Amino acid sequence: LVRSLKAGLIGTGIQASLTPAMHMAEGAAQGIRYDYELIDLNLLGASEKDLPRLLADAERRGFAGLNITHPCKQAVIPYLDELASEARQLGAVNTVVLRSGRRYGHNTDWWGFAEGFRRGLPDADLFSAVQLGAGGAGVATAYAALSLGLQRLVVFDREAGRAQALARMLSPLFPRAEVAAGNDLPSEMRNAAGLIHATPTGMAKYPGLPLDAELLSRSLWVAEIVYFPLETALLREARRRGCKTLDGGGMxxxxxxxxxRLFTGLEPDAARMLGHFRAM
Ligand code: SKM
Structure with missing residues (x-):
């Protein structure tokens, strides 16, 4: 008996996404006929306002679930029936399970970063870290780092208000940690054990380094979220200086x-999915 399953990704700028290939290859390896499609708002001439229709279409077509990416992770929430507690705390959903006419919102981004971090930087000192970027991805990485036990997180963003908002949102969720918006990057970098990079700098469209290379001291661990390319200028520079690094592939x-796991109810083989990703 070959199970068959449909899922998709809703968002903009998703044509180069590797998510469909990862899901379908893992499905094939588990003997499922798995069809994962891109529901690209740009190509459809659609926007967040079309989410009710897109969700209903997916349900009518028997989709097991949807991934949700920019710019819909917050906008989708009003159309869901239930939210997992982490998705509620983060105020962002990237995974919607469709089952028996009900819609369940989850967030696997923060867990994805946490799992990659646990595996890739197992001995990282979690005394303190600086995070660059307080956008959608930054919310997930900060939540993940604090969930892993980070004691002090100082967040920077080009829009200072976003860093402050993130600190205000996370502080009550992690009362034993200190979460703050920073204003003196050189001084915070001198006191930090690690750096989390959660801005788009380093992608082909935004080349370069997100901070002065001189701020990368060799004792620092550096965790990157950009995965296209996998080796960003930041990681190259950090490695050259002797830092322990984590690339964006894990997240x-x-x-x-x-x-x-949520869509299929099956346990994915994470090593196989990692291997497939690295081979793409
Ligand atoms: O949260 C993920 C999403 O599930 C898939 C994705 C992608 O394939 O571009 C990006 C992230 O937002």
Missing amino acids: AVFQAVGAF
Whole structure:
């Protein structure tokens, strides 16, 4: 008996996404006929306002679930029936399970970063870290780092208000940690054990380094979220200076590992999914 399953990704700028291939390859390896399609708002001439129709279409077509990416992770929430507690706390959903006419919102982004971090930087000192970027991805990485036990997180963003908002949102969720918006990056970098990079700098469209290379001291661990390219200028520079590093592949793969589990009810083979991702 070959099970068959449909899922998809709703968002903009998703044509180069590796998520469909990761899900379908893992499905095939588990003997499922798995069809994962891109529901690209740009190509459809659609926007967040079309979410009710897109969700209903997916249900009518028997989809097991949907991944949700930019710019819909917050906008989708009003159309869901239930939210997992982490998705509620983060105020962002990247995975919607469709079952028996009900819609369940989850967030596998933060777990994806946490799982990649646990595996890739197992001995990282979690005394303190600086995070660059307080956008959608930054909310997930900060939540993940604090969930892993980070004691002090100082967040920077080009829009200072976003860093402050993130600190205000996370402080009450992690009362034993200190979460703050920073204003003196050189001084915070001198006191930090690690750096989490959660801005788009380093992608082909936004080349370069997100901070002055001189701020990368060799004792620092550096965790990157950009995965295209996998080796960003930041990681190259950090490695050259002797830092321990984590590339963005872990978060990209483990968000899919989490979503695969939710959509199929099957346990994905994370090592196989990682291997497939690295081979693409
Ligand atoms: O949260 C993920 C989403 O599930 C898939 C994705 C992608 O394939 O571009 C990006 C992230 O937002």
